[in-house]
Amino acid sequence: MAPVLDRLVPPPRTVDWSLFATTGVAVATGIAGFWIGHPSDAAVFWVHAVAGLSILPLLVAKFRRVAARLRDRRAWDRATPLSVCLAAVAVAAGATGVGWALGATAPLGVWTLLNLHILFGLLIGPLLLAHLRSRFRPLRGRDVRSRRVALQYAGLVAAGGATVWLLRRVATLLETPAATRRFTGSRELDDGDALPVTSWVADDPDPIDPGAWTLTVDGEVDRPLALGAEDLRPGAARRAVLDCTSGWYAEREWQGLDLGALVDAAEPTADAAWVTIHSVTGYRWSLPLSEARGALLATRLSGERLEHGHGYPLRLVAPDRRGFQWVKWVERVELRRRPDPRQWLAVFVSGV
Known part of the structure; x- marks a missing residue:
């Protein structure tokens, strides 16, 4: 099994820089999504979903490579705790995003899994930059100039797109709340439901005379x-x-x-x-x-x-x-x- 995985995994530096690139795309499109409400811009959310899902197999490849060093505490340095924290936040962002897409709910008061997904996603940015500062290794030409790497990434993007489609199909078949998600990821309220008086805008004046x-x-x-x-x-x-x-x-x-x-x-x-x-x-x-x-x-x-x-x-x-x-x-x-x-x-x- 290991030789098969080795053939599927890009070179180490390519994995690292791919994680940086896909995370950057996921964070940027996630932030852009706050301002997008017209269906003509729905592609931004699709790119966000594909980039986010592409991070997960790259993380598996990364974990597989560094697992031995993480198990040996003597191999840790000052940057290792930060790296572990970044990995945990990235996994949490992916898990909450997939959970929301499938219609999962959690007893979080006024918060939802989407709120947690956004929070974890925003935390990734500064953690990733700090991680890159301590672990920076420039990308070399031989890390990307190969037909094998091109095919690996074509497969990664195709798998991400197929997974986005599959998550929607599963939510529809199971008739979860996510079955009526809009392209923005928001779930539909029933016609008879009162609109929640909620917003991430914290303004709340006294009643106006x-x-x-x-x-x-x-x-x-x-x-x-x-x-x-x-x-x-x-x-x-x-x-x-x-x-x-x-x-x-x-x-x-x-x-x-x-x-x-x-x-x-x-x-x-x-x-x-x-x-x-x-x-x-x-x-x-x-x-x-x-x-x-x-x-x-x-x-x-x-x-x-x-x-x-x-x-x-x-x-x-x-x-x-x-x-x-x-x-x-x-x-x-x-x-x-x-x-x-x-x-x-x-x-x-x-x-x-």
């Missing part, structure tokens, strides 16, 4: 607006998918103000190209003006007035955007020449 609240529309406009709750005339509706990065999605009917009509009423200047939606908490998100014209400022969800947890009195409904971009407790619509760079600070602070 509509009598003291004002919606302003300003920035690159010729006719700034200031509207009170009594001035709102909801007359538009959107049926849109809210896809939360915590792992669920739901298609619901939202009613409220047509953002495009509101923007046009303020008469944008020729320089206006972006619309930034501000929350009373300081949180914000920017949309291109053309996209904002198709968005909604919701006052009602499925015919009922928005609850405080869902953003009363106004919440942005941005089709094909992830849930954290649907700004809650809106108080300002600002037209800008460019996106607001402070939105990234707001996302980081709220996420942490």
Whole structure:
């Protein structure tokens, strides 16, 4: 059996650098997936899944090579504990990802296996860089210039893609919660289920007094607006998918103000190209003006007035955007020449 495995395993340095490359791709596409909500970008999630699954056989090859050194404590050096920690986190990231894909659940309170998968995935980045610093060995030409290595990697990618397909088929056949996963990995809520008041955005203001609240529309406009709750005339509706990065999605009917009509009423200047939606908490998100014209400022969800947890009195409904971009407790619509760079600070602070 060992000679067969030896023929399948690439050279040691090739395995090490392949682990670095596939992990980098998995982490990068995982982070990019936070911002992707349109089906046309589904390939990013497929690449993420294939890269993540490709890490596992490479780890087996790596473990097989270093097992003897790990068993002999005399062979350990200062970097060995870090290497062991990196390996444990990588295995945990792979296991939680596969578990989520198969529909597994765990008693983790408000957390899910997807949350753990994300946490382990984010930990891999700094651990891998620290590991590379202590174990760096440059890749040589002879480690990659061979038809055998090319065939090995073609087989690795093909096996990863087949495994992604197989996991979906198994989840469907077993009718697990993952059977209705969206391309983002989120699981569908039933039509009768109330939307969870959850988000990785940590903003949670006190309930807003509509009598003291004002919606302003300003920035690159010729006719700034200031509207009170009594001035709102909801007359538009959107049926849109809210896809939360915590792992669920739901298609619901939202009613409220047509953002495009509101923007046009303020008469944008020729320089206006972006619309930034501000929350009373300081949180914000920017949309291109053309996209904002198709968005909604919701006052009602499925015919009922928005609850405080869902953003009363106004919440942005941005089709094909992830849930954290649907700004809650809106108080300002600002037209800008460019996106607001402070939105990234707001996302980081709220996420942490």
